[in-house]
Amino acid sequence: ILQLINHGVSQTLREELLRASQSFYDLPEQDRKQYEGGNILDPIKCGTSFNVNVEKNLLWRDYLKCHVHPHFHAPLKPTGFSKIIETFCKTSREIIGELLKGISISLGQEENYIHKVINYESSFQIFVINFYQPCPKPELAMGLPPHSDYGLPTLLLQNDLQGFQVLHSCPSPKKKKILHSCKWIPIQPLPNSFLLNTGDHMEILTNGKYKSNIHRAIVNNKGTRITIGAAHGPPLDDTFGPATQLLGEHDLPLYQPITYRDCMNLQQSNELDKKSCLDHVRI
Ligand SMILES: O=C(O)CCC(=O)C(=O)O
Numbered sequence: 001i002l003q004l005i006n007h008g009v010s011q012t013l014r015e016e017l018l019r020a021s022q023s024f025y026d027l028p029e030q031d032r033k034q035y036e037g038g039n040i041l042d043p044i045k046c047g048t049s050f051n052v053n054v055e056k057n058l059l060w061r062d063y064l065k066c067h068v069h070p071h072f073h074a075p076l077k078p079t080g081f082s083k084i085i086e087t088f089c090k091t092s093r094e095i096i097g098e099l100l101k102g103i104s105i106s107l108g109q110e111e112n113y114i115h116k117v118i119n120y121e122s123s124f125q126i127f128v129i130n131f132y133q134p135c136p137k138p139e140l141a142m143g144l145p146p147h148s149d150y151g152l153p154t155l156l157l158q159n160d161l162q163g164f165q166v167l168h169s170c171p172s173p174k175k176k177k178i179l180h181s182c183k184w185i186p187i188q189p190l191p192n193s194f195l196l197n198t199g200d201h202m203e204i205l206t207n208g209k210y211k212s213n214i215h216r217a218i219v220n221n222k223g224t225r226i227t228i229g230a231a232h233g234p235p236l237d238d239t240f241g242p243a244t245q246l247l248g249e250h251d252l253p254l255y256q257p258i259t260y261r262d263c264m265n266l267q268q269s270n271e272l273d274k275k276s277c278l279d280h281v282r283i
């Protein structure tokens, strides 16, 4: 997990984004209802919890998810909402583009290596807003259960309420029992920063050189916590395994190739207290 500062996103845009998110949430129910239900791969989707079909306990979270690249989708209401989201998503794609150059160099490749391998121009980007209302008994509820993000890096910003926690490296995060005895580190983001999570496809593409991290969101009884994320992945239907040049001469691929679409479907079909996509493709 990294915190990103000096990223070029103005404090004003950040505040507008948080205000716009709150005003979406404040819309009359009928304006949001049209986006409820449906499939994980619907271009605009809002609801409660991660996947109510498979979770035993309802989670203390409402969300809005939009597919924003290569085709931009966002609710038309409230007025001005879509424009602000579009501006933010474009900037976030530029930031991730720069980061991927740095990551390519860190792996001993030329700066556009990952851009070319994944065809970044056609990358699939998802925008998400998480709303965690104040919870009278925060110790009994969970905002988002432990999970890793799908995709490459994910940018996350939040209002001034804390709740993000990252799993301290532990012997085998796959095993539920061990997971519960592992240590959760609360992250207090620096002012005007983004949290940067490494997603599952990053781990696959780099053959484990960049590890996706497991994190969760806890809830509080003080106020509505809002977080905003931008997840960047490869094109939806292209198949990716470890990139050829990122495999050392004597390294075997540690993951089977998978499309981003299958990765997302897998994650949705499982309860989130294990790294579902990676569990399926690990050799
Ligand atoms: O809201 C948070 O702190 C975490 C959100 C998150 O992990 C996600 O949207 O994938």
Ligand SMILES: [Fe+2]
Binding pocket: 147, 148, 149, 197, 215
């Ligand atoms: Fe996440």
